[in-house]
Amino acid sequence: MISNSHAGERWVEDSSEPEIPLLGGDVTEGVVRVGTTVRRPMGRNAPFIHALLQHLETVGFDGAPRYLGVDAAGREVLTFVDGEVAGRPYPAWIADERRLASVGRLLRRYDDAAVSFVEPEDVTFVLPSDPPELPPAPAHESELIGHLDVTPENVVFRDAAAYALIDFDLVRPAARVDELYNAMLYWAPLNDPRDVDPMLRELDAPRRCRILADAYGMSDRDRGRLVEVAVLRTRRSWHLMKHRAEVDGGGWQRMWDEGVGDVIKRREAWLDRNGAAIEAALTAA
Template sequence: MNPAHRVPVASRVYTPAPGEASDVELMPAGDVTESVVRVGGTIRRPHQPQSLAVGEYLDWLEDAGFEGSPRFLGRDTQGRDVLTFVPGQCAEARPESWVQSEDLLVSVARLVRRLHTASAGFVPHAHPFPRSPFPRRPVRPNPTDAAGLICHLDVTPQNVVVRDGLAAGLVDFDLAGPSTALHDSFNTAMHWVPLRDPADAWPGWEDRDPFRRLRIFADAYGWTEQERRRVPDAGIEAAALSCERMRHNAATLGGGWARMWQDGVGGLISRRRAWLEANVQPLVAALTR
Protein backbone atom coordinates (compact mmCIF):
# COMPACT_ATOMS: atom_id res chain seq x y z
CA MET A 1 0.00 0.00 0.00
CA ASN A 2 1.17 3.54 -0.76
CA PRO A 3 1.79 5.14 2.66
CA ALA A 4 0.40 8.44 1.38
CA HIS A 5 -3.00 6.80 0.83
CA ARG A 6 -3.08 4.79 4.07
CA VAL A 7 -5.76 5.65 6.60
CA PRO A 8 -4.16 6.78 9.91
CA VAL A 9 -4.18 3.97 12.47
CA ALA A 10 -6.41 5.90 14.88
CA SER A 11 -9.10 6.28 12.19
CA ARG A 12 -9.19 2.74 10.88
CA VAL A 13 -12.45 0.89 11.34
CA TYR A 14 -12.44 -2.73 10.28
CA THR A 15 -15.41 -3.75 8.18
CA PRO A 16 -15.64 -7.43 7.22
CA ALA A 17 -15.78 -8.10 3.51
CA PRO A 18 -19.01 -9.64 2.17
CA GLY A 19 -18.97 -13.39 2.70
CA GLU A 20 -15.95 -13.26 5.01
CA ALA A 21 -15.70 -16.21 7.38
CA SER A 22 -17.07 -15.44 10.84
CA ASP A 23 -16.18 -18.59 12.79
CA VAL A 24 -14.57 -17.67 16.11
CA GLU A 25 -11.58 -19.66 17.40
CA LEU A 26 -10.14 -18.91 20.83
CA MET A 27 -6.37 -18.52 20.59
CA PRO A 28 -3.95 -19.70 23.31
CA ALA A 29 -3.79 -17.19 26.14
CA GLY A 30 -0.56 -15.26 26.49
CA ASP A 31 1.17 -14.52 29.75
CA VAL A 32 -0.50 -11.11 29.96
CA THR A 33 -3.02 -10.66 27.13
CA GLU A 34 -6.14 -12.83 27.15
CA SER A 35 -9.36 -13.03 25.10
CA VAL A 36 -7.51 -13.19 21.79
CA VAL A 37 -9.58 -14.85 19.07
CA ARG A 38 -9.25 -15.70 15.42
CA VAL A 39 -12.14 -14.72 13.16
CA GLY A 40 -11.59 -15.95 9.63
CA GLY A 41 -8.32 -14.49 8.41
CA THR A 42 -8.06 -11.99 11.24
CA ILE A 43 -6.99 -11.86 14.87
CA ARG A 44 -9.03 -9.82 17.34
CA ARG A 45 -7.24 -8.57 20.46
CA PRO A 46 -8.24 -6.28 23.34
CA HIS A 47 -7.28 -2.67 22.58
CA GLN A 48 -4.40 -1.47 24.75
CA PRO A 49 -2.60 1.84 25.42
CA GLN A 50 0.21 0.87 23.03
CA SER A 51 -2.06 -0.46 20.28
CA LEU A 52 -1.84 2.58 17.99
CA ALA A 53 1.93 2.83 18.42
CA VAL A 54 2.18 -0.86 17.49
CA GLY A 55 -0.13 -0.22 14.53
CA GLU A 56 2.19 2.50 13.23
CA TYR A 57 5.17 0.21 13.72
CA LEU A 58 3.50 -2.60 11.78
CA ASP A 59 2.76 -0.14 8.96
CA TRP A 60 6.45 0.77 8.86
CA LEU A 61 7.49 -2.88 8.72
CA GLU A 62 5.10 -3.49 5.84
CA ASP A 63 6.51 -0.51 3.93
CA ALA A 64 10.05 -1.76 4.66
CA GLY A 65 9.20 -5.10 3.03
CA PHE A 66 9.30 -7.16 6.23
CA GLU A 67 6.85 -10.01 5.65
CA GLY A 68 7.14 -11.64 9.07
CA SER A 69 4.66 -9.51 11.00
CA PRO A 70 0.88 -9.09 11.00
CA ARG A 71 -0.79 -6.02 9.50
CA PHE A 72 -2.90 -3.68 11.59
CA LEU A 73 -6.36 -3.43 10.01
CA GLY A 74 -8.10 -1.19 12.54
CA ARG A 75 -10.68 -1.71 15.28
CA ASP A 76 -13.90 -3.67 15.01
CA THR A 77 -17.37 -2.76 16.30
CA GLN A 78 -16.44 -4.15 19.73
CA GLY A 79 -13.41 -1.87 19.94
CA ARG A 80 -10.92 -4.71 19.54
CA ASP A 81 -7.72 -4.41 17.52
CA VAL A 82 -7.92 -6.34 14.26
CA LEU A 83 -4.77 -7.75 12.69
CA THR A 84 -4.10 -10.18 9.89
CA PHE A 85 -3.68 -13.80 10.93
CA VAL A 86 -0.15 -15.14 10.36
CA PRO A 87 -0.54 -18.83 9.47
CA GLY A 88 1.78 -21.43 10.91
CA GLN A 89 2.64 -23.23 14.13
CA CYS A 90 3.68 -21.74 17.47
CA ALA A 91 5.09 -23.60 20.46
CA GLU A 92 3.08 -24.49 23.52
CA ALA A 93 3.82 -23.01 26.95
CA ARG A 94 6.23 -25.91 27.46
CA PRO A 95 7.96 -26.04 24.06
CA GLU A 96 7.73 -29.34 22.24
CA SER A 97 10.73 -31.32 21.02
CA TRP A 98 10.50 -29.87 17.49
CA VAL A 99 11.42 -26.45 18.92
CA GLN A 100 14.91 -27.86 19.67
CA SER A 101 15.79 -27.93 15.96
CA GLU A 102 19.08 -26.12 15.27
CA ASP A 103 17.83 -25.16 11.82
CA LEU A 104 14.87 -23.49 13.49
CA LEU A 105 17.21 -21.71 15.93
CA VAL A 106 19.25 -20.34 13.03
CA SER A 107 16.11 -19.14 11.26
CA VAL A 108 14.87 -17.37 14.41
CA ALA A 109 18.15 -15.45 14.71
CA ARG A 110 18.02 -14.46 11.04
CA LEU A 111 14.36 -13.41 11.31
CA VAL A 112 15.15 -11.12 14.25
CA ARG A 113 18.10 -9.65 12.35
CA ARG A 114 15.79 -8.89 9.41
CA LEU A 115 13.31 -7.31 11.81
CA HIS A 116 16.00 -5.01 13.21
CA THR A 117 17.14 -4.04 9.73
CA ALA A 118 13.56 -3.25 8.73
CA SER A 119 12.96 -1.30 11.96
CA ALA A 120 15.91 1.05 11.47
CA GLY A 121 14.76 4.63 11.00
CA PHE A 122 11.28 4.18 12.45
CA VAL A 123 10.38 7.00 14.83
CA PRO A 124 6.81 6.96 16.15
CA HIS A 125 5.31 10.43 15.81
CA ALA A 126 1.54 10.40 15.91
CA HIS A 127 1.40 7.66 18.54
CA PRO A 128 4.55 7.34 20.68
CA PHE A 129 4.92 4.21 22.74
CA PRO A 130 3.54 4.86 26.24
CA ARG A 131 6.14 5.60 28.86
CA SER A 132 6.50 2.67 31.20
CA PRO A 133 5.84 3.39 34.88
CA PHE A 134 8.99 1.35 35.45
CA PRO A 135 12.21 2.38 33.63
CA ARG A 136 12.73 0.53 30.33
CA ARG A 137 16.53 0.63 30.34
CA PRO A 138 18.32 -1.36 27.65
CA VAL A 139 21.18 -3.48 28.91
CA ARG A 140 24.60 -1.86 28.64
CA PRO A 141 24.04 0.56 25.73
CA ASN A 142 26.93 0.56 23.30
CA PRO A 143 27.92 3.75 21.43
CA THR A 144 27.43 1.87 18.16
CA ASP A 145 23.89 0.73 19.03
CA ALA A 146 21.04 2.45 17.22
CA ALA A 147 19.46 4.72 19.80
CA GLY A 148 15.80 4.04 20.37
CA LEU A 149 15.50 1.19 17.86
CA ILE A 150 11.94 -0.13 18.09
CA CYS A 151 12.13 -3.85 18.85
CA HIS A 152 9.76 -6.75 19.51
CA LEU A 153 11.23 -7.57 22.95
CA ASP A 154 9.29 -10.82 23.43
CA VAL A 155 10.51 -13.27 20.77
CA THR A 156 9.63 -16.42 22.70
CA PRO A 157 8.92 -19.82 21.11
CA GLN A 158 5.23 -19.04 21.68
CA ASN A 159 5.47 -15.83 19.62
CA VAL A 160 7.34 -17.18 16.60
CA VAL A 161 5.29 -18.58 13.73
CA VAL A 162 6.95 -21.63 12.18
CA ARG A 163 6.32 -23.02 8.71
CA ASP A 164 8.14 -26.02 7.22
CA GLY A 165 10.41 -26.11 10.27
CA LEU A 166 11.66 -22.53 9.93
CA ALA A 167 10.73 -19.22 11.57
CA ALA A 168 8.38 -17.37 9.23
CA GLY A 169 6.80 -14.68 11.37
CA LEU A 170 6.38 -12.92 14.69
CA VAL A 171 3.19 -12.25 16.61
CA ASP A 172 2.22 -10.56 19.87
CA PHE A 173 3.92 -7.17 19.67
CA ASP A 174 2.44 -6.11 23.04
CA LEU A 175 5.87 -5.47 24.59
CA ALA A 176 7.35 -3.73 21.54
CA GLY A 177 9.15 -0.48 22.21
CA PRO A 178 12.47 1.36 22.11
CA SER A 179 15.54 -0.66 23.01
CA THR A 180 18.72 -1.84 21.28
CA ALA A 181 19.36 -4.60 18.78
CA LEU A 182 21.70 -6.35 21.21
CA HIS A 183 19.14 -6.34 24.01
CA ASP A 184 16.38 -7.69 21.76
CA SER A 185 18.60 -10.33 20.15
CA PHE A 186 20.00 -11.43 23.51
CA ASN A 187 16.48 -11.61 24.92
CA THR A 188 15.54 -13.83 21.97
CA ALA A 189 18.53 -16.10 22.57
CA MET A 190 17.66 -16.28 26.24
CA HIS A 191 14.30 -17.81 25.36
CA TRP A 192 15.45 -20.02 22.48
CA VAL A 193 18.77 -21.44 23.70
CA PRO A 194 17.42 -21.26 26.45
CA LEU A 195 19.67 -19.59 29.00
CA ARG A 196 18.50 -20.69 32.44
CA ASP A 197 19.46 -22.79 35.42
CA PRO A 198 19.50 -26.47 34.36
CA ALA A 199 17.07 -27.15 37.20
CA ASP A 200 14.50 -25.10 35.26
CA ALA A 201 14.91 -26.99 31.96
CA TRP A 202 11.72 -27.77 30.10
CA PRO A 203 10.81 -31.47 30.01
CA GLY A 204 12.83 -33.14 27.26
CA TRP A 205 15.36 -30.27 27.08
CA GLU A 206 17.65 -31.46 29.86
CA ASP A 207 20.42 -32.61 27.49
CA ARG A 208 20.51 -29.51 25.27
CA ASP A 209 23.93 -27.80 25.25
CA PRO A 210 23.31 -24.08 25.92
CA PHE A 211 26.87 -23.11 24.95
CA ARG A 212 26.59 -24.73 21.53
CA ARG A 213 23.11 -23.31 20.92
CA LEU A 214 24.17 -19.81 21.96
CA ARG A 215 27.09 -19.93 19.52
CA ILE A 216 24.76 -21.09 16.75
CA PHE A 217 22.41 -18.19 17.47
CA ALA A 218 25.25 -15.65 17.65
CA ASP A 219 26.70 -16.77 14.33
CA ALA A 220 23.31 -16.71 12.63
CA TYR A 221 22.36 -13.27 13.96
CA GLY A 222 25.82 -11.87 13.37
CA TRP A 223 26.94 -10.60 16.77
CA THR A 224 30.27 -8.81 16.56
CA GLU A 225 33.29 -9.85 18.63
CA GLN A 226 32.63 -6.97 21.01
CA GLU A 227 28.97 -7.92 21.40
CA ARG A 228 29.87 -11.54 22.10
CA ARG A 229 32.14 -10.47 24.94
CA ARG A 230 29.45 -8.19 26.35
CA VAL A 231 26.69 -10.80 26.31
CA PRO A 232 27.19 -12.51 29.71
CA ASP A 233 27.39 -9.23 31.66
CA ALA A 234 24.51 -7.81 29.64
CA GLY A 235 22.48 -10.91 30.47
CA ILE A 236 23.22 -10.59 34.17
CA GLU A 237 22.15 -6.96 34.15
CA ALA A 238 19.04 -7.79 32.12
CA ALA A 239 18.06 -10.51 34.59
CA ALA A 240 18.37 -8.13 37.53
CA LEU A 241 16.25 -5.51 35.78
CA SER A 242 13.70 -8.10 34.62
CA CYS A 243 13.17 -9.33 38.17
CA GLU A 244 12.62 -5.77 39.40
CA ARG A 245 10.21 -5.03 36.55
CA MET A 246 8.24 -8.25 37.03
CA ARG A 247 7.85 -7.52 40.75
CA HIS A 248 6.74 -3.95 39.99
CA ASN A 249 4.25 -4.98 37.31
CA ALA A 250 2.81 -7.74 39.47
CA ALA A 251 2.16 -5.26 42.28
CA THR A 252 0.84 -2.39 40.15
CA LEU A 253 -0.76 -3.98 37.09
CA GLY A 254 -1.94 -7.32 38.49
CA GLY A 255 -3.54 -9.70 35.98
CA GLY A 256 -1.11 -11.91 34.12
CA TRP A 257 1.86 -10.15 35.68
CA ALA A 258 0.66 -11.07 39.18
CA ARG A 259 -0.11 -14.63 38.07
CA MET A 260 3.41 -15.10 36.68
CA TRP A 261 4.93 -13.71 39.86
CA GLN A 262 2.80 -16.02 42.00
CA ASP A 263 3.86 -18.94 39.79
CA GLY A 264 7.50 -18.27 40.65
CA VAL A 265 8.90 -16.34 37.70
CA GLY A 266 10.95 -14.21 40.08
CA GLY A 267 12.79 -17.26 41.34
CA LEU A 268 13.38 -18.52 37.80
CA ILE A 269 14.91 -15.18 36.78
CA SER A 270 17.09 -15.08 39.91
CA ARG A 271 18.36 -18.59 39.18
CA ARG A 272 19.10 -17.58 35.58
CA ARG A 273 21.11 -14.63 36.82
CA ALA A 274 23.10 -16.87 39.18
CA TRP A 275 23.75 -19.37 36.36
CA LEU A 276 25.01 -16.59 34.08
CA GLU A 277 27.26 -15.24 36.82
CA ALA A 278 28.73 -18.71 37.35
CA ASN A 279 29.33 -19.25 33.62
CA VAL A 280 30.69 -15.93 32.35
CA GLN A 281 33.99 -17.37 31.12
CA PRO A 282 32.55 -20.53 29.52
CA LEU A 283 29.95 -18.40 27.72
CA VAL A 284 32.57 -15.97 26.37
CA ALA A 285 34.75 -18.91 25.34
CA ALA A 286 31.85 -20.59 23.50
CA LEU A 287 31.02 -17.36 21.70
CA THR A 288 34.53 -16.37 20.67
CA ARG A 289 36.61 -19.49 20.15
Protein backbone atom coordinates in the same frame (compact mmCIF):
# COMPACT_ATOMS: atom_id res chain seq x y z
CA MET B 1 -5.16 -16.22 5.74
CA ILE B 2 -5.14 -12.67 4.34
CA SER B 3 -2.12 -12.09 2.11
CA ASN B 4 0.85 -10.32 3.69
CA SER B 5 2.32 -9.44 0.32
CA HIS B 6 1.08 -5.92 -0.29
CA ALA B 7 -0.20 -2.74 1.31
CA GLY B 8 -3.75 -1.48 1.09
CA GLU B 9 -5.52 -4.63 2.28
CA ARG B 10 -9.19 -4.23 3.08
CA TRP B 11 -11.04 -5.88 5.93
CA VAL B 12 -14.81 -6.09 6.28
CA GLU B 13 -16.55 -6.94 9.55
CA ASP B 14 -18.47 -10.23 9.41
CA SER B 15 -20.43 -10.95 12.57
CA SER B 16 -21.27 -14.47 11.37
CA GLU B 17 -17.68 -15.67 11.84
CA PRO B 18 -17.10 -17.59 15.11
CA GLU B 19 -14.50 -16.39 17.61
CA ILE B 20 -11.84 -19.02 18.35
CA PRO B 21 -9.69 -18.33 21.45
CA LEU B 22 -5.94 -18.29 20.81
CA LEU B 23 -3.91 -19.59 23.72
CA GLY B 24 -0.25 -19.36 24.68
CA GLY B 25 0.37 -15.81 25.89
CA ASP B 26 1.37 -15.04 29.47
CA VAL B 27 -0.10 -11.56 29.78
CA THR B 28 -2.56 -10.59 27.04
CA GLU B 29 -5.96 -12.20 27.51
CA GLY B 30 -8.94 -12.23 25.19
CA VAL B 31 -7.04 -12.87 21.94
CA VAL B 32 -9.24 -14.63 19.39
CA ARG B 33 -9.17 -15.69 15.77
CA VAL B 34 -12.08 -14.63 13.58
CA GLY B 35 -11.80 -16.03 10.08
CA THR B 36 -8.56 -14.77 8.57
CA THR B 37 -8.06 -12.14 11.30
CA VAL B 38 -6.90 -11.95 14.89
CA ARG B 39 -8.69 -9.68 17.38
CA ARG B 40 -6.72 -8.38 20.38
CA PRO B 41 -7.49 -5.95 23.22
CA MET B 42 -5.59 -2.71 22.68
CA GLY B 43 -2.87 -1.87 25.18
CA ARG B 44 -1.36 1.44 26.24
CA ASN B 45 0.94 1.57 23.22
CA ALA B 46 -1.49 0.33 20.57
CA PRO B 47 -1.14 3.40 18.27
CA PHE B 48 2.66 3.08 18.39
CA ILE B 49 2.54 -0.64 17.61
CA HIS B 50 0.10 -0.07 14.77
CA ALA B 51 2.45 2.53 13.28
CA LEU B 52 5.36 0.10 13.60
CA LEU B 53 3.44 -2.70 11.88
CA GLN B 54 2.48 -0.33 9.07
CA HIS B 55 6.13 0.67 8.72
CA LEU B 56 7.17 -2.98 8.48
CA GLU B 57 4.63 -3.48 5.71
CA THR B 58 5.83 -0.38 3.88
CA VAL B 59 9.48 -1.49 3.87
CA GLY B 60 8.53 -4.96 2.65
CA PHE B 61 9.07 -7.02 5.81
CA ASP B 62 6.65 -9.93 5.49
CA GLY B 63 7.45 -11.61 8.81
CA ALA B 64 4.81 -9.85 10.92
CA PRO B 65 1.00 -9.52 11.01
CA ARG B 66 -0.59 -6.64 9.16
CA TYR B 67 -2.65 -4.10 11.06
CA LEU B 68 -6.12 -3.82 9.50
CA GLY B 69 -8.07 -1.58 11.85
CA VAL B 70 -10.40 -1.70 14.87
CA ASP B 71 -13.53 -3.83 15.10
CA ALA B 72 -16.95 -2.99 16.55
CA ALA B 73 -15.82 -4.24 19.97
CA GLY B 74 -12.88 -1.83 20.04
CA ARG B 75 -10.27 -4.53 19.44
CA GLU B 76 -7.36 -4.21 17.05
CA VAL B 77 -7.67 -6.36 13.95
CA LEU B 78 -4.58 -8.07 12.53
CA THR B 79 -4.04 -10.62 9.81
CA PHE B 80 -3.82 -14.17 11.07
CA VAL B 81 -0.39 -15.60 10.24
CA ASP B 82 -0.88 -19.26 9.46
CA GLY B 83 1.83 -21.73 10.40
CA GLU B 84 3.29 -23.80 13.22
CA VAL B 85 3.76 -22.34 16.71
CA ALA B 86 5.18 -24.12 19.75
CA GLY B 87 2.63 -24.63 22.50
CA ARG B 88 3.30 -25.76 26.04
CA PRO B 89 4.67 -28.31 26.73
CA TYR B 90 7.02 -27.71 23.82
CA PRO B 91 7.21 -30.16 20.92
CA ALA B 92 10.44 -32.07 20.21
CA TRP B 93 11.24 -29.84 17.22
CA ILE B 94 11.91 -26.91 19.55
CA ALA B 95 15.47 -28.27 19.99
CA ASP B 96 16.25 -28.47 16.26
CA GLU B 97 19.33 -26.39 15.46
CA ARG B 98 18.21 -25.58 11.92
CA ARG B 99 15.05 -24.03 13.29
CA LEU B 100 17.17 -22.20 15.87
CA ALA B 101 19.34 -20.68 13.15
CA SER B 102 16.23 -19.62 11.25
CA VAL B 103 15.06 -17.69 14.32
CA GLY B 104 18.32 -15.74 14.23
CA ARG B 105 17.88 -14.94 10.54
CA LEU B 106 14.25 -13.83 11.03
CA LEU B 107 15.21 -11.61 13.96
CA ARG B 108 17.96 -9.97 11.89
CA ARG B 109 15.48 -9.28 9.11
CA TYR B 110 13.07 -7.74 11.59
CA ASP B 111 15.72 -5.56 13.23
CA ASP B 112 17.00 -4.36 9.86
CA ALA B 113 13.44 -3.40 8.91
CA ALA B 114 12.69 -1.75 12.25
CA VAL B 115 15.85 0.36 12.38
CA SER B 116 14.38 2.88 9.93
CA PHE B 117 11.12 3.31 11.84
CA VAL B 118 10.41 6.89 12.90
CA GLU B 119 7.77 7.49 15.53
CA PRO B 120 4.91 9.55 14.06
CA GLU B 121 4.56 13.02 15.53
CA ASP B 122 1.03 12.31 16.76
CA VAL B 123 1.99 9.05 18.52
CA THR B 124 3.82 8.81 21.83
CA PHE B 125 5.40 5.65 23.21
CA VAL B 126 4.40 5.25 26.85
CA LEU B 127 6.96 3.54 29.07
CA PRO B 128 5.59 1.79 32.15
CA SER B 129 6.70 3.30 35.42
CA ASP B 130 9.86 1.89 37.00
CA PRO B 131 10.29 0.98 40.66
CA PRO B 132 12.66 3.36 42.50
CA GLU B 133 15.06 0.55 43.51
CA LEU B 134 15.56 -0.65 39.91
CA PRO B 135 19.22 -1.59 39.21
CA PRO B 136 20.98 0.26 36.36
CA ALA B 137 20.48 -0.74 32.74
CA PRO B 138 23.36 -1.69 30.45
CA ALA B 139 25.31 1.39 29.33
CA HIS B 140 24.44 1.40 25.64
CA GLU B 141 22.14 3.47 23.48
CA SER B 142 19.03 2.22 21.73
CA GLU B 143 19.41 1.37 18.05
CA LEU B 144 15.89 0.38 17.02
CA ILE B 145 12.46 -0.66 18.23
CA GLY B 146 13.08 -4.17 19.49
CA HIS B 147 10.51 -6.94 19.56
CA LEU B 148 11.94 -8.20 22.89
CA ASP B 149 9.52 -11.11 23.28
CA VAL B 150 10.97 -13.74 20.95
CA THR B 151 9.52 -16.69 22.83
CA PRO B 152 8.73 -19.98 21.08
CA GLU B 153 5.05 -19.05 21.37
CA ASN B 154 5.67 -15.85 19.39
CA VAL B 155 7.52 -17.32 16.40
CA VAL B 156 5.50 -18.80 13.53
CA PHE B 157 7.23 -21.51 11.50
CA ARG B 158 6.58 -22.66 7.97
CA ASP B 159 8.38 -25.59 6.38
CA ALA B 160 10.44 -25.97 9.58
CA ALA B 161 11.84 -22.42 9.36
CA ALA B 162 10.96 -19.28 11.32
CA TYR B 163 8.58 -17.27 9.15
CA ALA B 164 7.06 -14.52 11.31
CA LEU B 165 7.09 -12.80 14.68
CA ILE B 166 3.78 -12.19 16.42
CA ASP B 167 2.70 -10.41 19.64
CA PHE B 168 4.35 -6.99 19.58
CA ASP B 169 3.03 -5.88 22.97
CA LEU B 170 6.50 -5.60 24.55
CA VAL B 171 8.22 -3.59 21.81
CA ARG B 172 10.36 -0.72 22.98
CA PRO B 173 13.61 1.11 22.12
CA ALA B 174 16.48 -1.37 22.38
CA ALA B 175 19.94 -2.25 21.14
CA ARG B 176 20.61 -5.25 18.95
CA VAL B 177 22.38 -6.95 21.85
CA ASP B 178 19.14 -6.68 23.86
CA GLU B 179 17.26 -8.46 21.07
CA LEU B 180 19.83 -11.24 20.95
CA TYR B 181 19.86 -11.67 24.70
CA ASN B 182 16.07 -11.95 24.66
CA ALA B 183 16.17 -14.59 21.90
CA MET B 184 18.93 -16.55 23.64
CA LEU B 185 17.03 -16.40 26.92
CA TYR B 186 14.23 -18.48 25.46
CA TRP B 187 15.95 -20.47 22.71
CA ALA B 188 19.35 -21.42 24.20
CA PRO B 189 17.91 -21.23 26.87
CA LEU B 190 19.58 -19.12 29.56
CA ASN B 191 18.03 -20.54 32.71
CA ASP B 192 18.65 -22.92 35.54
CA PRO B 193 17.84 -26.45 34.26
CA ARG B 194 15.05 -26.88 36.81
CA ASP B 195 13.19 -24.00 35.13
CA VAL B 196 13.68 -25.20 31.55
CA ASP B 197 11.14 -27.12 29.47
CA PRO B 198 12.11 -30.81 29.23
CA MET B 199 12.67 -30.53 25.47
CA LEU B 200 15.36 -27.86 26.06
CA ARG B 201 16.79 -29.04 29.38
CA GLU B 202 19.74 -31.18 28.22
CA LEU B 203 20.93 -28.94 25.39
CA ASP B 204 24.28 -27.15 25.07
CA ALA B 205 23.20 -23.57 25.81
CA PRO B 206 26.55 -21.91 24.88
CA ARG B 207 26.55 -23.73 21.53
CA ARG B 208 22.97 -22.63 20.84
CA CYS B 209 23.91 -19.03 21.70
CA ARG B 210 26.65 -19.24 19.06
CA ILE B 211 24.23 -20.65 16.48
CA LEU B 212 21.84 -17.76 17.06
CA ALA B 213 24.65 -15.21 17.00
CA ASP B 214 26.11 -16.53 13.74
CA ALA B 215 22.72 -16.75 12.03
CA TYR B 216 21.92 -13.17 13.05
CA GLY B 217 25.35 -11.85 12.13
CA MET B 218 26.03 -10.58 15.64
CA SER B 219 28.82 -8.01 15.87
CA ASP B 220 32.06 -8.73 17.71
CA ARG B 221 31.27 -5.89 20.13
CA ASP B 222 27.90 -7.37 21.01
CA ARG B 223 29.34 -10.88 21.39
CA GLY B 224 31.80 -9.52 23.94
CA ARG B 225 29.15 -7.76 26.02
CA LEU B 226 26.28 -10.25 25.77
CA VAL B 227 26.91 -11.89 29.14
CA GLU B 228 27.17 -8.55 30.93
CA VAL B 229 23.90 -7.46 29.33
CA ALA B 230 22.28 -10.76 30.32
CA VAL B 231 23.27 -10.33 33.96
CA LEU B 232 22.18 -6.68 34.15
CA ARG B 233 18.88 -7.38 32.40
CA THR B 234 18.22 -10.31 34.71
CA ARG B 235 18.83 -8.20 37.82
CA ARG B 236 16.44 -5.56 36.52
CA SER B 237 13.89 -8.18 35.48
CA TRP B 238 13.20 -9.29 39.06
CA HIS B 239 12.28 -5.74 40.12
CA LEU B 240 10.33 -5.03 36.93
CA MET B 241 8.27 -8.22 37.14
CA LYS B 242 7.44 -7.57 40.80
CA HIS B 243 6.46 -3.98 39.97
CA ARG B 244 4.29 -4.97 36.98
CA ALA B 245 2.54 -7.57 39.14
CA GLU B 246 1.75 -4.92 41.77
CA VAL B 247 0.75 -2.18 39.32
CA ASP B 248 -0.83 -4.02 36.37
CA GLY B 249 -2.02 -7.24 38.01
CA GLY B 250 -3.58 -9.74 35.61
CA GLY B 251 -1.12 -12.07 33.92
CA TRP B 252 1.79 -10.27 35.54
CA GLN B 253 0.40 -11.02 39.00
CA ARG B 254 -0.29 -14.63 38.04
CA MET B 255 3.29 -15.15 36.87
CA TRP B 256 4.64 -13.59 40.05
CA ASP B 257 2.38 -15.76 42.21
CA GLU B 258 3.59 -18.82 40.28
CA GLY B 259 7.18 -18.06 41.23
CA VAL B 260 8.72 -16.16 38.34
CA GLY B 261 10.73 -14.11 40.85
CA ASP B 262 12.46 -17.26 42.06
CA VAL B 263 13.09 -18.32 38.46
CA ILE B 264 14.82 -15.01 37.77
CA LYS B 265 17.01 -15.33 40.87
CA ARG B 266 18.06 -18.83 39.79
CA ARG B 267 18.78 -17.48 36.30
CA GLU B 268 21.16 -14.89 37.70
CA ALA B 269 23.03 -17.58 39.65
CA TRP B 270 23.13 -19.80 36.55
CA LEU B 271 24.58 -16.94 34.48
CA ASP B 272 27.27 -16.40 37.11
CA ARG B 273 28.27 -20.06 36.77
CA ASN B 274 28.00 -20.31 32.99
CA GLY B 275 28.77 -16.81 31.73
CA ALA B 276 32.40 -17.57 30.90
CA ALA B 277 31.39 -20.60 28.79
CA ILE B 278 28.78 -18.55 26.92
CA GLU B 279 31.26 -15.75 26.17
CA ALA B 280 33.88 -18.27 25.04
CA ALA B 281 31.40 -19.88 22.66
CA LEU B 282 30.32 -16.52 21.25
CA THR B 283 33.81 -15.14 20.70
CA ALA B 284 35.77 -18.25 19.63
CA ALA B 285 37.41 -17.84 16.22
